[in-house]
Amino acid sequence: MTHHFRRGLDIVLEGRPRQAVGPANPVRSVAVFGADYPGLRPGMLVAAGDEVARGDALFCDRRRPEIVVTAPAAGVVEAIETGARRRLSLLRIRREGDAARRFEPPEAPTRDGIAAICLQSGLWPGFVERPFGRIPDPDSAPDAIFVTAMETDPLAADARVVLAAGREMFAAGLGAIRLLTQGPVFVCQGAGPEVATGDGQIRAERFAGAHPAGLPGTHIDRLFPLERGGTVWQVPYRDVIALGAVLTGGTLPETQIVALGGPGIRNPRLAEAPPGAALDDLARGELREGQMRVLSGSPLSGREASHLRRRHWQVCVLLRHQPQRPPRGWWPDHAAARRPAPVVPTLALGRALGPDLPVVPLVRALSVGDVETADRLGCRALLEEDLALVSYAAGGVQDFGALLRHALDALEVRA
């Protein structure tokens, strides 16, 4: 069934990637970021200098040690950087060789067998649970699973191209994922050939419209709203393909397709690169003249980073604007004022949120930290990614994703 999403914003940016997989630079290092695993307190399983194979466990969750994060490529652990409160900020691997750890697919597909191989291969953290956006508990089962088989972020890869390259693996992964829940598995795709055939459990849904039509938050709100309680897991089709690769080939895929785009890149295209690839390596020789910002992720929600982060499949290169001169006295800027600039309701803001919630009251509640009102207005079902376009439409004066995270943390403590 096709769902037409009538809100949304079409953001026009230069440097739309050509939707064909082209050559990529060799990648010399890969990295894993601690911040990509919210709520996970890492217990290190490797030390700097250790040799690791692709698929070897790097660290685990101290509270749930069966959840591990694995090496995206083979090599030598070059650096383990810790940030505030001695949390892991980045683990960098210098690539060497192509050793890969083999995973034994379960003989008969069972729920526990699939969960075990997801856990061992480090694909379990690809699942995100709503409400609250955490890595789900390995013993729990959701009321529904949402497989997002489309990308509508500006400058993103066309999911059709990626799926065409990994069709069998997607099917294998989907067949395994359905065992993780008793409830429905929604496969949400955009235009193009059908990626899954519906049956009693799998529900094939199509979404059409401008971004955020392709975000799981939008799909969940339409198909399985969380207001009556329950939990939903969301998983990107990229992780389903990776799981399929593990089940059929026994090893984690060596590369994934990433989109290189943005006004700062000479030849915007798709390219194959290992997960967590160094952005310096990917962008070497690709940039236009001038000062550039290399972002991991979409122009809306991406961040400047040294390496590609988890749940990011695009590199976008934007022009770096010169830092603004300090104001000359008589017209003090907002940064000098003591509070952030207010949000003005505009047409763009009203169209920016995927779920059908009152966006202006919600944004106002979040910006003043009114957790009760935000909860009443439905913030529990949202994640940071759902508010990236809202932050954009509100002029970028406040990061509503971060404000939502504060509200969700407060609600989670109470729950």
Next chain:
Amino acid sequence: MIRGLWTSDTVGWLLVAAGAPAAVALFLDQGVPGLARLGMCLALVFAWQVVFRFNLGVPLAPASAVAALAVALIAPPGAPLWQVAVAISFGVVIGELVFGGWGRHFLSAGTVALAFLSLSVPNAVWVPAGDTLFWAVLPGAALLLVAGILPLALVVAYAAALAAVAAALGLDEPIRGGAGTLAFAAVFLAADPVAAGATAAGRWIQGAVAGALTALLATGTSLPQAAVFAILLAALFAPLVDQGVIALHFKRRRARRGRA
């Protein structure tokens, strides 16, 4: 990360640009004294903003110039300057700055200032402005509409309700004579993007209430005063209407979206 254009400053400058033709109409209608009054109002708004900027860290906001323009345009032409000065000061301080500046207000400063003036000087003669101002408001309204700042539903509901109730009461003639004032009040006071209702249905209701009340109140008082009070009352109830609309929205969602 990229940022959209619509910061409060962008919106503020667009509102100023949209109001500029109305300032020209003010000059055409009232000549140099009108402009002098506008200049004084602008100077006072800026002075109060500077006071709050340096004492309480409230950011300066270009959009507050619209309040100065509204007072200069709609206040009784014969009112002494000191009365106008007190009114605009009250409006911008109590309507806007005490809440943290433009963007955090819930009533537009211009409406507050004019309502204050109307209450405190009961025997002043309020003169509605006619076609010159009306034609000057249109390009501004078009600019705001294209920029996505004008809540169109509110303006349409205002005009429709005003026309309907005025026709029922036989008030067509005075309304036509005050078209300029009414258009300005609808676009720049009632449809203030921040103070307007936050939900689509709320905006329709708010506009309809303001329009109907304008026509009703115009039977007993001058047209500008009627418009100002109608808009003030509708804006006061806008948050309540929004609450109701949101409650209904969630009730409908729960009813419609039972588990499959």
